[in-house]
Amino acid sequence: MFPALLRGHWVAAIVIGLAGALTWGLSGLVFAFIYNRWHLNRLIGEGFKVANASHDVTYLGQRLRVALPAAEASALPA
Numbered sequence: 001m002f003p004a005l006l007r008g009h010w011v012a013a014i015v016i017g018l019a020g021a022l023t024w025g026l027s028g029l030v031f032a033f034i035y036n037r038w039h040l041n042r043l044i045g046e047g048f049k050v051a052n053a054s055h056d057v058t059y060l061g062q063r064l065r066v067a068l069p070a071a072e073a074s075a076l077p078a
Contacts, residue, residue: 003039004016004035004039007039009039009042012035012038012039016028016031016035037064037066040064040066044066044067044068044069048069049070049071050068050069050070057070
């Protein structure tokens with residue numbers, strides 16, 4: 001719940017908090033894996049693009065099963 005609050009993702013914080021209350025915190029084990037993808041999809045939906053990465057963006061997108069939009073080389077600072 002706290003990463004969602006720190007990132008300003010209020011809907012996720014409420015969902016994670018309610019699920020945690022109903023399952024006595026056991027849902028935290030599930031949301032530890034789910035929330036990062038949820039946040040990634042939110043950022044892509046808001047128009048964020050990958051500026052740099054440790055591997056090829058296409059490869060990372062395939063591994064994550066998400067279409068990662070890459071920033072154009074001319075849009076990156078020199």
